[in-house]
Amino acid sequence: MKDDTTIVVAGRAPHDNLGVVTPPVSHTSTILRPSYARLKELNQLRETTDQPLVLYGRAGHPTALAFEEAMAALEGGFRAMAYPSGLAAITSALFTFLEAGDHILISDAVYGPCRRFADDVLSKFGVEVTYYDPLIGAGIGELMRERTRIVYTEAPASQTFEMQDIPAIAEVAHRRGALVAMDNTWATPLYFKPLEHGVDISILAATKYIVGHSDAMMGVVTTRREHFMALQETARRLGQSVGPDDVYLAQRGLRTLSVRLRRHGETGLKLAEWLRGRPEVKQVLHPALPDDPGHALWRRDFTGAAGLFAVLLQPTSETALAAMLDGMELFGMGYSWGGYESLMVPGHPQRFRTVRPYREEGQLLRIHAGLEDADDLIADLKAGLARRQAAG
Numbered sequence: 001m002k003d004d005t006t007i008v009v010a011g012r013a014p015h016d017n018l019g020v021v022t023p024p025v026s027h028t029s030t031i032l033r034p035s036y037a038r039l040k041e042l043n044q045l046r047e048t049t050d051q052p053l054v055l056y057g058r059a060g061h062p063t064a065l066a067f068e069e070a071m072a073a074l075e076g077g078f079r080a081m082a083y084p085s086g087l088a089a090i091t092s093a094l095f096t097f098l099e100a101g102d103h104i105l106i107s108d109a110v111y112g113p114c115r116r117f118a119d120d121v122l123s124k125f126g127v128e129v130t131y132y133d134p135l136i137g138a139g140i141g142e143l144m145r146e147r148t149r150i151v152y153t154e155a156p157a158s159q160t161f162e163m164q165d166i167p168a169i170a171e172v173a174h175r176r177g178a179l180v181a182m183d184n185t186w187a188t189p190l191y192f193k194p195l196e197h198g199v200d201i202s203i204l205a206a207t208k209y210i211v212g213h214s215d216a217m218m219g220v221v222t223t224r225r226e227h228f229m230a231l232q233e234t235a236r237r238l239g240q241s242v243g244p245d246d247v248y249l250a251q252r253g254l255r256t257l258s259v260r261l262r263r264h265g266e267t268g269l270k271l272a273e274w275l276r277g278r279p280e281v282k283q284v285l286h287p288a289l290p291d292d293p294g295h296a297l298w299r300r301d302f303t304g305a306a307g308l309f310a311v312l313l314q315p316t317s318e319t320a321l322a323a324m325l326d327g328m329e330l331f332g333m334g335y336s337w338g339g340y341e342s343l344m345v346p347g348h349p350q351r352f353r354t355v356r357p358y359r360e361e362g363q364l365l366r367i368h369a370g371l372e373d374a375d376d377l378i379a380d381l382k383a384g385l386a387r388r389q390a391a392g
């Protein structure tokens with residue numbers, strides 16, 4: 001089955017529910033057992049089986065299981081776990097596979113809150129954290145230690161959009177007995193399948209493109225069979241669970257992911273190309289642009305581009321930047337991305353980086369291309385750049 005079909009049919013069983021097309025929203029905490037025998041059986045099964053069970057609102061309810069089934073099918077994994085946010089998916093996955101005394105290697109260009117979790121929480125539990133140059137590729141081997149348990153990757157990088165050579169990193173990591181985790185929020189499993197490229201722990205902030213409408217938070221982790229039980233057990237021990245309404249919205253978003261993502265990607269490239277030709281622009285950071293440093297890796301491994309990229313503007317005053325941002329009509333100023341509406345926020349990678357410092361002069365803006373008409377968006381950008389020049 002091709003992905004476009006999978007996202008329509010997976011995780012649905014209409015005839016188990018009177019023919020209703022979408023999975024029902026199960027508002028639940030208690031799940032009743034029909035008999036004492038079944039109660040005993042479920043208590044035993046929950047410790048032994050790796051098959052989905054409907055047990056309790058926190059430990060597996062039908063709406064969550066339907067979404068997880070669909071995500072696992074799309075990722076090509078054994079099963080998937082849904083979490084109440086992308087960050088919860090990241091932290092729960094890391095708690096699962098790390099223990100005191102272990103060492104983790106994390107990309108220096110990683111999503112900021114993941115870095116704060118590693119620095120403030122993992123270190124408190126006795127896990128050693130080392131950041132590495134996102135462009136390191138197979139050179140990761142030189143940083144690996146006896147107790148390196150996870151190599152954590154993300155491509156393209158948050159804010160700066162560097163690509164990573166995931167297969168090369170995975171090859172070395174596996175040879176040295178480490179697992180590879182990847183934050184694949186940008187591409188989604190439609191444009192890059194982590195598990196097919198050597199990744200063991202595929203992580204997604206479904207809040208972004210899967211939900212797709214800026215109206216719910218959700219995270220997903222997918223693994224192969226050998227890692228799934230541990231992942232599920234940690235989620236249960238930590239009390240991670242998703243609300244039925246939010247996970248319903250995530251499964252609904254998934255059905256249209258392919259058409260939305262294609263449009264986000266096309267519009268994003270149009271904006272990127274237009275910006276590249278402007279005198280106010282120093283650089284456009286977008287791996288699908290042929291002259292981007294990450295383009296070769298993107299072409300080799302990815303099958304499409306999302307609508308999120310960054311633009312580095314020539315330095316001006318902060319007042320000029322404010323004049324641009326405050327007057328935008330279509331680009332909202334807010335965090336997160338992946339919804340139908342366009343967004344623009346300043347980025348400050350120099351505040352985080354420690355291994356590969358970000359030293360570019362100028363103003364970095366992260367742009368999320370929404371589903372509006374591309375020409376209208378370009379007109380908004382053009383007016384914004386003019387305001388910035390005038391206030392310069």
Ligand SMILES: *Cc1c(COP(=O)(O)O)cnc(C)c1O
Pocket residue numbers: 085086087088111158183185186205206207208217218219336
């Ligand atoms: C937003 C984001 C997350 C976290 O997702 P939340 O649902 O906001 O917790 C993780 N990784 C990346 C790359 C993101 O952009």
